[in-house]
Every structure is written in structure tokens, then in C-alpha cells.
Amino acid sequence: MSAEKLQVGKPNPYAVAVEQFMIAADKLNLDDGMKQILSQPKRELIVHFPVRLDDGSYRVFTGFRVQHSLTRGPAKGGIRYHQDVSLDEVKALAMWMTWKCATVGIPYGGAKGGVIVDPRERSLAEMERLTRRFAVEIAPIIGPEIDIPAPDVNTNAQTMAWIMDTISMLKGYPIPGLITGKPIAIEGSLGRNEATARGLVYVIREAVKTVGMNLQGARIAIQGYGNVGSNSARLLQEDGAKIIAVSDVNGGIYSSNGIDTVGALRYNQEHGRLAGFDGTDSITNAELLEVDCDILIPAALESVLTRGNADRVKATMIVEAANGPTTPEADLILHDKGVIILPDILANAGGVTVSYFEWAQNIQGYYWAEDEVNQKLERVMKRSFQDVYETAENNKVDVRTGAYMLAISRVAEVTRLRGIFP
Ligand code: NAD
Numbered sequence: 001m002s003a004e005k006l007q008v009g010k011p012n013p014y015a016v017a018v019e020q021f022m023i024a025a026d027k028l029n030l031d032d033g034m035k036q037i038l039s040q041p042k043r044e045l046i047v048h049f050p051v052r053l054d055d056g057s058y059r060v061f062t063g064f065r066v067q068h069s070l071t072r073g074p075a076k077g078g079i080r081y082h083q084d085v086s087l088d089e090v091k092a093l094a095m096w097m098t099w100k101c102a103t104v105g106i107p108y109g110g111a112k113g114g115v116i117v118d119p120r121e122r123s124l125a126e127m128e129r130l131t132r133r134f135a136v137e138i139a140p141i142i143g144p145e146i147d148i149p150a151p152d153v154n155t156n157a158q159t160m161a162w163i164m165d166t167i168s169m170l171k172g173y174p175i176p177g178l179i180t181g182k183p184i185a186i187e188g189s190l191g192r193n194e195a196t197a198r199g200l201v202y203v204i205r206e207a208v209k210t211v212g213m214n215l216q217g218a219r220i221a222i223q224g225y226g227n228v229g230s231n232s233a234r235l236l237q238e239d240g241a242k243i244i245a246v247s248d249v250n251g252g253i254y255s256s257n258g259i260d261t262v263g264a265l266r267y268n269q270e271h272g273r274l275a276g277f278d279g280t281d282s283i284t285n286a287e288l289l290e291v292d293c294d295i296l297i298p299a300a301l302e303s304v305l306t307r308g309n310a311d312r313v314k315a316t317m318i319v320e321a322a323n324g325p326t327t328p329e330a331d332l333i334l335h336d337k338g339v340i341i342l343p344d345i346l347a348n349a350g351g352v353t354v355s356y357f358e359w360a361q362n363i364q365g366y367y368w369a370e371d372e373v374n375q376k377l378e379r380v381m382k383r384s385f386q387d388v389y390e391t392a393e394n395n396k397v398d399v400r401t402g403a404y405m406l407a408i409s410r411v412a413e414v415t416r417l418r419g420i421f422p
Contacts, residue, residue, distance in 0.1 A: 021095070064114050076110065078152025098407075
């Protein structure tokens with residue numbers, strides 16, 4: 001593999017993704033040809049494009065769209081706007097999307113996109129022009145039958161609406177099925193906004209039952225209080241769990257008595273920070289990961305659990321809401337300590353599952369009620385947890401390797417059945 005193992009200070013995400021793939025591929029005894037096919041992206045598009053800034057000057061931005069696989073269906077994956085986006089990060093995220101869709105058995109391959117931009121430095125009008133131009137640059141390889149983008153870090157329903165409009169203007173008719181995570185008013189799906197958190201909770205419910213824990217009174221710490229983190233906190237509290245610590249980019253709060261999750265969200269929106277919320281003490285993000293708790297949920301960034309802190313983690317179970325929060329070295333340390341890790345490609349797959357429902361509704365032109373969406377999501381997540389857990393038990397491996405083995409074997413089977421062209 002060509003990917004360098006280390007960038008300065010941070011593991012290269014593509015090297016991590018390939019390493020995780022190889023562990024499961026070896027267990028599955030995949031031959032070298034199949035390993036080569038499945039460990040590389042099918043297409044990598046790099047675009048450099050000018051955008052007119054508000055002061056009348058122009059600036060060239062760089063963006064990526066990577067399709068890792070279209071073997072089981074059209075490619076699917078979000079678009080991320082961040083100053084640190086790199087091709088290797090997008091390649092890793094695209095590969096994880098392939099395994100995620102296969103883990104939950106939805107008929108998609110994996111893709112991801114990104115633009116190197118710090119949205120905090122750009123106006124809304126500049127972000128709209130950037131989005132529309134980027135959409136045109138990647139237009140040759142996206143569409144309802146080939147590659148369906150969605151929101152990711154720093155992109156949202158409005159961004160999706162601009163992309164849908166831009167491509168629809170080019171074609172001359174509305175194409176809602178080319179992108180998911182759209183506003184409800186332009187054929188988004190009910191339930192999509194909370195879907196990742198809801199899916200996470202369905203998986204946690206199954207997992208605690210299976211391993212003999214109890215969600216009632218379970219002490220939970222959550223890093224990241226955005227869409228996934230704050231919705232998971234609220235839903236888990238409704239299930240009787242005690243949320244004892246939460247954090248965001250500015251730091252966190254702790255209370256052994258449990259935090260009022262809805263009040264904390266409101267406080268954060270009003271004050272721009274969690275610190276100072278009634279009845280809580282301030283903690284740092286580093287402290288939150290090491291808090292004495294039953295379940296730890298990283299719901300912010302990649303590579304936060306590393307060999308530097310893994311041996312100090314006290315949780316019994318880690319549920320990966322974020323993509324790639326645990327490095328392979330941390331994985332080994334945590335596994336040796338007996339910590340159960342519910343991996344990202346299972347735990348956070350509720351988002352892409354309801355994106356699939358959104359696409360299916362767009363293509364049918366027929367829309368479902370919210371409780372129908374949630375019931376269908378629950379069925380997918382419950383069944384997927386059981387499939388993954390059974391694979392892990394049967395092969396005497398940890399849950400992550402079980403999920404990878406299940407996902408990779410599903411993609412490999414379709415690759416074999418379709419055969420290699422020509
Ligand atoms: P978001 O932007 O709504 O929230 C991100 C949260 O992380 C914010 O509270 C932010 O303050 C916090 N954060 C940022 N940098 C941090 C840092 N250095 N330390 C601690 N906290 C920090 O994003 P989201 O949609 O909730 O996504 C969170 C994670 O879940 C991401 O890894 C994303 O890829 C993953 N994910 C999201 C979805 C989805 O449907 N939204 C689906 C699958 C996976």
C-alpha cells in the first residue's frame with residue numbers, strides 16, 4: 001500500500017482504513033487479487049475551480065470526489081468542507097462508506113467528497129457560489145444511478161438544496177434523487193435529521209441486552225454535542241440512562257447526578273459554550289474520554305482514542321458515533337482491557353440508512369410517515385447488530401473485525417458473482 005502511515009502527529013486515515021480492511025481480509029482468507037480490488041478506490045476525482053469572492057477577486061479552491069465501490073449499487077457518501085480535508089482522508093471515508101452500506105445491507109457502494117475551505121472565513125454568498133461551482137465540477141460522476149452525495153462536516157440541508165438545484169438547472173428538470181439530507185420542503189425524508197442518533201440508540205439497546213448490561217441508570221459520556229451527540233444524549237436519557245458528561249469543541253461539563261440534556265443544548269446555543277451550565281463542573285475533552293462511565297460515545301472527530309490515552313479509558317462499552325474515532329493501536333489496547341467497541345460502520349449507519357429511504361422515496365415519488373421511517377430503521381439496525389455480533393462470535397473476533405468480515409464478504413461475494421469485466 002502506498003499510503004504513508006503517519007502524517008505529522010496524526011495517523012493517516014487511509015492507512016488506518018487499509019489496515020482495518022487487511023485484518024478482516026486475512027481472517028476471511030481473501031486472495032491477493034480480491035484484496036487489491038477492494039482496498040483501492042474505483043475513481044478519484046480532483047478538481048481545482050475558481051470562485052468569485054465578495055470583494056470581486058477570484059480564488060481557486062481544491063475539491064475531491066472519491067468513489068470507492070459501485071459493486072453493490074450506486075456510490076453513496078457525504079461532502080465535507082474543512083481546511084484540513086485531504087485526498088487520503090476522503091479515500092478513507094469513501095472506503096468506510098462501502099463497508100457501512102454492506103454492514104446494514106443497503107444496496108450502495110461507498111463514496112465521499114470534500115473541499116479544502118474554512119467556512120468560518122467565507123460569507124454565506126461565497127459558500128453558495130463555491131457549492132454550486134463544485135457541484136458542476138463533479139457533475140460528470142454524480143447522479144441518482146451513479147453516486148448520491150449527502151451532508152457531512154460543515155455541510156447541511158441548505159448545501160444539499162443548492163447542489164440539487166444546480167444539477168437540476170443543468171439538466172432542465174428537478175432531480176431530487178441525486179442527493180440526500182435535503183430539506184423536507186424539497187423532498188427530504190422525515191426522520192433523516194435524527195436518524196444517525198436514533199440508529200445508534202437502536203444498536204445500543206440490542207448490545208446492552210446481549211452482553212447483560214442495563215441501559216436503565218447506565219452512566220454515559222458523550223464527546224461532541226452536535227447533531228449526533230446531542231440527539232443521542234436526549235434519546236438515551238429518555239431510555240433511562242444517566243448522561244454524566246458531554247463536550248463540544250470548546251470543552252465539556254460533568255455531573256455524577258446526570259445532566260439535563262435538553263437544557264444543556266439550549267444553554268450551549270445561547271452562550272456558545274457548555275461550561276457554566278447549572279449543576280455541572282467543567283471538564284476538558286481529554287478528561288471526558290477518561291471519565292468513569294459505562295458507555296463512552298465519541299461523536300466528534302477521527303482518531304481521538306489513541307495509544308496515548310486508550311489504557312486510561314474506564315468505559316465498559318465504546319459506541320463510535322463519529323467515523324474513525326479509534327486508531328488500530330488503541331483498538332488493541334481496549335480489546336485487551338475487555339472493552340466492547342461497537343464500530344462506526346455499524347453504530348452510525350442509521351444516517352445512511354435513512355438517506356437510502358430518502359432516495360427510495362424520491363425515486364418512487366411516494367412519501368412515508370415519520371413513524372414508518374423510524375420503524376424501518378429500527379428493523380435494519382437491530383438485524384444488523386445481530387448479524388455483526390453473530391459473525392464476531394462465530395469467528396471468535398472482536399465486534400469491529402466481525403463487522404468488517406461481514407461487510408467485506410458481502411462485497412466480495414457480489415464482486416465474484418458479477419465477475420471481472422471483460
Ligand atoms: P456536527 O457538526 O453537528 O457536530 C460536531 C460536534 O463535534 C460539535 O458539537 C463540535 O463542537 C464538536 N467538535 C468539533 N471539534 C471538536 C474537538 N476538537 N473536540 C471535541 N468536540 C469537537 O456533526 P455531526 O453531524 O453531529 O457529526 C459528528 C460525527 O458523526 C462526525 O464524525 C460525523 O462524520 C459522524 N457522522 C455523522 C452522521 C450524520 O448523519 N450527521 C452520520 C454518520 C456519522
